[in-house]
Amino acid sequence: MKRNIVTLVIVCMLFSGCGVSLTESGSSMQLSKEIFEEKSESSGENLDEIGIDEIEDNWPESIRYSAEGVYANPLITTIEIKQPLKLSISCMTARGNLRLKIVDKDSKEVYFDKENPEGDYTVEIDDGGIYQILFYAEYHVGSVEITPLQE
Numbered sequence: 001m002k003r004n005i006v007t008l009v010i011v012c013m014l015f016s017g018c019g020v021s022l023t024e025s026g027s028s029m030q031l032s033k034e035i036f037e038e039k040s041e042s043s044g045e046n047l048d049e050i051g052i053d054e055i056e057d058n059w060p061e062s063i064r065y066s067a068e069g070v071y072a073n074p075l076i077t078t079i080e081i082k083q084p085l086k087l088s089i090s091c092m093t094a095r096g097n098l099r100l101k102i103v104d105k106d107s108k109e110v111y112f113d114k115e116n117p118e119g120d121y122t123v124e125i126d127d128g129g130i131y132q133i134l135f136y137a138e139y140h141v142g143s144v145e146i147t148p149l150q151e
């Protein structure tokens with residue numbers, strides 16, 4: 001009988017999270033993070049397919065990212081650049097953290113990599129090709145706009 005009670009207590013603890021409790025907002029935040037991570041690990045999905053609307057992709061005119069508490073590890077969008085050009089990047093952060101990277105998808109060369117970018121930047125892209133823009137965010141509130149510079 002005593003062994004059955006001990007077993008029952010252990011099973012109850014396992015199902016209740018071993019006595020660990022989260023506040024409602026903390027559990028919601030954790031759940032959102034887990035759902036996003038599961039979706040982002042899936043291969044071949046683009047942002048529209050997984051329902052992420054923080055990025056407005058109007059390339060070749062612009063890429064706009066607007067966040068109100070985004071957690072991303074990372075959000076990724078892909079652009080095609082047909083010839084060498086310069087990109088104008090404008091960044092603003094009100095809260096949280098952001099790391100922004102621009103990477104050549106084929107060669108993995110990093111053209112831009114900034115932690116908490118703030119202000120305006122110019123980036124020269126040497127060759128045409130497919131490039132990925134990665135937004136690593138920790139509850140980031142702010143914006144990024146990337147546009148090609150006209151020469």
